[in-house]
Every structure is written in structure tokens, then in C-alpha cells.
Amino acid sequence: MINPAKLEEIAKQITNNMPQGVKNLADTLEGKTKQVLQNKLAEMDFVSREEFDVQSQVLIRTREKLTELEAKVVLLEQQLNAKNNAE
Template sequence: MTGRQDIDQIVHRLVSLVPPGLADAHKDMRANFRDILAQGLRHLELVTREEFDVQTQVLARTRARVEELEKRVAELEAGVPPQRA
């Protein structure tokens, strides 16, 4: 998910677009923008970069294992004795 800093940067940019005459409303708008953005991002079902990287590593190990097993099955089907690593 997008980090707290990212949300704060977006909120700051949105609040900076509000005309200066509404300075009193800036604090309320900042809180409202932050809540709306955070709620919207939660609904997107995003994952953190760390979670993504972990799953990428799991997938790479799984692919390697599947390739090993496919090779072994092919050897067994061909009647070739399996080679141990």
C-alpha cells in the first residue's frame, strides 16, 4: 500500500490548490483529504513492495522446483536413472 508519506504529499498538494482566503479550512480539508485518500487506497487491495518482493522470491523458488520435478518425471518416463544434485 502507499505509505503515509505518500498520502501526506498528495494531501499537501491538494490543500495547496485551495485559495489562500480559505486558510481556516486548510486544517479540516487536510484531515478530510487524508481520510478519503487512505480509505480509497485500502479498497484497492494494494500490497507493499516488501510483500511483492517476498512473493516474487516464493514464485522463483516454486518455478525452479517445478522445473526440477518436470525433469525428474521426464527421466523416469524415459527409464533414465535420476541424477542427484
């Protein structure tokens, strides 16, 4: 999931870049900004890096297996054609 420390850092950057007159509202705004960011990110369909890496490995293994099966099908088709031609 999203690192809460990163969300806090983003909220602080937004607050720090405000004009001096608005900084009096910084505490309230920072809290609201974090809340809005967390709510919006929670609505999005993200996967963790770990889950992404696991699924990537599954895909690699699946592709390897598919390549093996394709080669076997080609070999079997060649054997079948050779048998049919011999008859």
C-alpha cells in the same frame, strides 16, 4: 502499507493548487482529503513491498523446482519406454 507521509504530501499538493479564495478552507479540506484517501486506500487490497518480494522469491523457487521435476519425469518416461521396448 502506504506511507502516511506520502498521503500527507498528496493532500498538501491538492490544497496548494487551489485558488486563493478557497485556501481559507485548506486546513479542513486537507484533513478531509487525508481521511478520504486513507479510507479508500484501506478498502483496496494492497500488499506491502516486502510481502511482494517474499512471494516473488517463493514463485522463483517454485518454478525452479517445477523445472527440475519436469526433467525427472521426462527421464523416468524415457527409462520406462526403453525398458518396455527391450522386452
